[in-house]
Amino acid sequence: MAELYSKAETLELRRKHIGPSCKVFFAKDPIKIVRAHGQYMFDENGEKYLDCINNVAHVGHSHPQVIKAAVKQMELLNTNSRFLHDNLVQYAQRLTATLPEELSVCYFVNSGSEANDLALRLARQYTGHQDVITLDHAYHGHVTSLIDISPYKFNQLGKEGKKEYVHVAPSPDIYRGKYREDHLHPGNAYADDVKKIIEVAQKNGRKIAAFIAESMQSCGGQVIPPAGYFQKVAETVHKAGGVFIADEVQVGFGRVGKHFWGFQLQGEDFVPDIVTMGKPIGNGHPMSCVVTTRPIAEAFGASGLEYFNTFGGNPVSCAIGLAVLDVIEKEDLQRNATHVGNYLTGLLKEQKEKHPLVGDVRGVGLFVGVDLVKDRQKRTPATAEAQHILYQLKERKILLSADGPYRNILKFKPPMCFSKEDAKFVVDQIDELLTDLEEATGLRTRNGLSTNVQYKRKVPTEGSSQLDCLSESINHISGSACRQENGFCAESHTVPCKRIRT
Numbered sequence: 098m099a100e101l102y103s104k105a106e107t108l109e110l111r112r113k114h115i116g117p118s119c120k121v122f123f124a125k126d127p128i129k130i131v132r133a134h135g136q137y138m139f140d141e142n143g144e145k146y147l148d149c150i151n152n153v154a155h156v157g158h159s160h161p162q163v164i165k166a167a168v169k170q171m172e173l174l175n176t177n178s179r180f181l182h183d184n185l186v187q188y189a190q191r192l193t194a195t196l197p198e199e200l201s202v203c204y205f206v207n208s209g210s211e212a213n214d215l216a217l218r219l220a221r222q223y224t225g226h227q228d229v230i231t232l233d234h235a236y237h238g239h240v241t242s243l244i245d246i247s248p249y250k251f252n253q254l255g256k257e258g259k260k261e262y263v264h265v266a267p268s269p270d271i272y273r274g275k276y277r278e279d280h281l282h283p284g285n286a287y288a289d290d291v292k293k294i295i296e297v298a299q300k301n302g303r304k305i306a307a308f309i310a311e312s313m314q315s316c317g318g319q320v321i322p323p324a325g326y327f328q329k330v331a332e333t334v335h336k337a338g339g340v341f342i343a344d345e346v347q348v349g350f351g352r353v354g355k356h357f358w359g360f361q362l363q364g365e366d367f368v369p370d371i372v373t374m375g376k377p378i379g380n381g382h383p384m385s386c387v388v389t390t391r392p393i394a395e396a397f398g399a400s401g402l403e404y405f406n407t408f409g410g411n412p413v414s415c416a417i418g419l420a421v422l423d424v425i426e427k428e429d430l431q432r433n434a435t436h437v438g439n440y441l442t443g444l445l446k447e448q449k450e451k452h453p454l455v456g457d458v459r460g461v462g463l464f465v466g467v468d469l470v471k472d473r474q475k476r477t478p479a480t481a482e483a484q485h486i487l488y489q490l491k492e493r494k495i496l497l498s499a500d501g502p503y504r505n506i507l508k509f510k511p512p513m514c515f516s517k518e519d520a521k522f523v524v525d526q527i528d529e530l531l532t533d534l535e536e537a538t539g540l541r542t543r544n545g546l547s548t549n550v551q552y553k554r555k556v557p558t559e560g561s562s563q564l565d566c567l568s569e570s571i572n573h574i575s576g577s578a579c580r581q582e583n584g585f586c587a588e589s590h591t592v593p594c595k596r597i598r599t
């Protein structure tokens with residue numbers, strides 16, 4: 098039995114001893130997971146959940162080859178990287194072989210936040226500048242230096258949140274952003290905005306150290322930047338004396354299928370100056386890495402300060418990292434990401450044809466987003482509906498999250514062993530839930546789409562039917578603040594009707 102305490106006791110102890118800002122998924126009805134395997138998680142009662150959330154368990158939960166590598170090395174030795182060890186250099190060699198040649202020097206650290214914080218230090222030391230350009234809605238980590246450059250977080254602090262050295266460029270979102278799919282060259286237009294930001298900053302005497310962006314924005318709403326955008330941005334940033342940091346913490350290690358790294362979607366002519374990695378790198382083991390060019394590494398070393406990290410690059414972490422790379426290769430997971438990802442995106446695009454609530458479907462490999470809207474013309478975010486779907490999916494034993502500035506983007510980032518059957522199962526459930534929602538809100542009649550494209554809410558009345566009950570639930574969710582990381586409105590959910598289809 099994997100449980101030490103009953104679920105109620107676990108919850109109670111958590112309330113007592115864990116900081117209140119550490120949230121749980123599905124706050125009104127949290128899940129206790131006691132084991133996991135592949136793309137499935139199991140609760141204390143043995144109920145099996147399909148995991149569409151955990152991009153950290155990249156090659157699958159509890160992968161035996163990864164576990165074996167960890168145990169084998171732990172039995173032998175674990176110590177810091179001031180001792181010579183072959184795992185460290187072998188892993189650095191293997192990892193840099195996946196990257197363009199220029200990116201040849203590694204710093205091993207322990208979390209995505211540590212990686213991005215170190216990337217900022219490298220950039221500042223190399224350029225002698227301070228300022229950072231970040232994308233709107235970006236999240237780069239939880240340490241002070243990164244909250245400062247994460248509008249996803251600092252916007253919640255009001256006007257005081259943004260520091261003087263931080264400059265926010267528009268998110269290159271061609272569905273919801275400033276320049277959309279009907280623009281002739283959205284990539285150029287978004288890059289021109291970065292150029293203008295630099296010009297204004299320089300006029301004010303500021304100096305740009307770095308532009309930082311996820312290769313595809315995750316928390317920002319599963320945004321896939323238009324091709325050519327990064328090249329143009331890098332050109333202007335370099336002219337200003339800054340460097341380009343690609344944050345691959347969420348999206349790296351083959352998730353995009355065709356390429357190993359997300360930034361490679363922009364084309365072979367684009368090479369960032371610094372790449373940060375995390376989450377999937379250790380399949381759940383806390384490790385991460387910063388890779389950069391020789392000149393940047395030399396400049397960092399020239400300061401004379403030693404860089405020492407107690408746990409970064411230890412032999413166990415490196416053994417695990419090597420095993421993850423082996424499994425990606427051996428199980429052809431990049432190809433799986435392409436095949437299953439294309440299939441999933443295709444199924445979801447069919448849903449777009451069928452359901453007015455689906456505004457946009459975008460995906461590359463197993464990085465897929467569905468933008469839910471109340472009104473297609475106005476692209477009004479359907480936040481409450483997205484939250485309702487998440488909770489209903491949970492009832493059906495599927496774990497999915499929603500994210501983006503309005504938390505209305507259904508966000509798929511499952512383990513890379515996700516199968517076509519899994520994809521079909523989850524999309525079928527979403528199809529049913531969307532149909533229910535559309536019927537409940539007047540977007541659809543039982544016989545087909547409503548002629549009224551405006552979003553109609555049913556006002557719940559006494560003796561409400563099941564569909565009215567659903568409307569009520571949506572109204573309730575809409576009224577609440579919805580600002581939780583990981584895409585859940587922690588405090589705002591009610592599950593009024595378990596099953597409303599007959």
Ligand SMILES: Cc1ncc(COP(=O)(O)O)c(C=O)c1O
Pocket residue numbers: 208209210211213236237238239311315316344346347375376
């Ligand atoms: C894009 C991105 N960068 C950095 C981080 C920070 O990583 P960690 O939580 O491992 O510190 C995250 C975490 O969610 C992330 O999504």
